[in-house]
Amino acid sequence: MLPVAGRTEFIPSLPEIAAAIHAEQSLTFVARERRRLRSNLEVMFVLVPLHDLRHAEAVGQPRDGWLVWQDHTREGVVARIPAGAGEIKDAVATPDPLGRLAGQAVDEVMHAMWQLIAR
Numbered sequence: 001m002l003p004v005a006g007r008t009e010f011i012p013s014l015p016e017i018a019a020a021i022h023a024e025q026s027l028t029f030v031a032r033e034r035r036r037l038r039s040n041l042e043v044m045f046v047l048v049p050l051h052d053l054r055h056a057e058a059v060g061q062p063r064d065g066w067l068v069w070q071d072h073t074r075e076g077v078v079a080r081i082p083a084g085a086g087e088i089k090d091a092v093a094t095p096d097p098l099g100r101l102a103g104q105a106v107d108e109v110m111h112a113m114w115q116l117i118a119r
Contacts, residue, residue, distance in 0.1 A: 008033055008104060018112040021066075021081055024049045031105030033097075043092075043102045044071045050078065068092075072102045082113040 009032045010017060020027040026048045033041040048067045050056040057063055061078055068088050069076035077091035085106060093103030 008101070008108060010105070010108070014108060014112040015116075017109055018116045021047065021109075021113055022116050024051065026052060029109075031101055031108075033101050041097055041101045043098060043105060045069070045105070046076075047081070070102055072098045082110045082117070085110040 011030045011032065017027065017029050026046075028044065028046045030042055030044050035041065046067075046069045050061050050065045050067060051063050053061075053067075056065075062080070064080055065078045065084075066081045067076050067078055068081075068091075070092050072092060073094065075091065077088055079085075079087040079091075081088075088110075089103045089106045092106060093099050
């Protein structure tokens with residue numbers, strides 16, 4: 001289930017993020033939730049396709065995987081995109097507001113990826 005449209009802002013936009021992932025380009029993006037009375041929430045993501053990294057296979061990482069790091073937990077996970085959305089969400093979503101935003105951002109980015117692939 002996707003959140004209410006317009007609640008989460010992506011910089012760059014979701015179509016730009018999906019296009020970069022589809023082209024297997026490293027990227028960074030920010031997911032921001034604007035809040036009325038409290039300060040805005042923001043989570044930054046960094047995505048790097050493992051085929052860009054030397055010796056990834058030698059240390060047991062799949063060439064079709066991605067390193068997904070975000071600043072909420074300051075941890076990364078290796079997963080396939082978009083097929084590994086569940087693994088990524090499990091790694092970034094925590095019960096606090098930033099964790100919910102991070103999980104929601106993963107859902108929205110993966111949804112944008114599937115829409116791009118379906119064209």
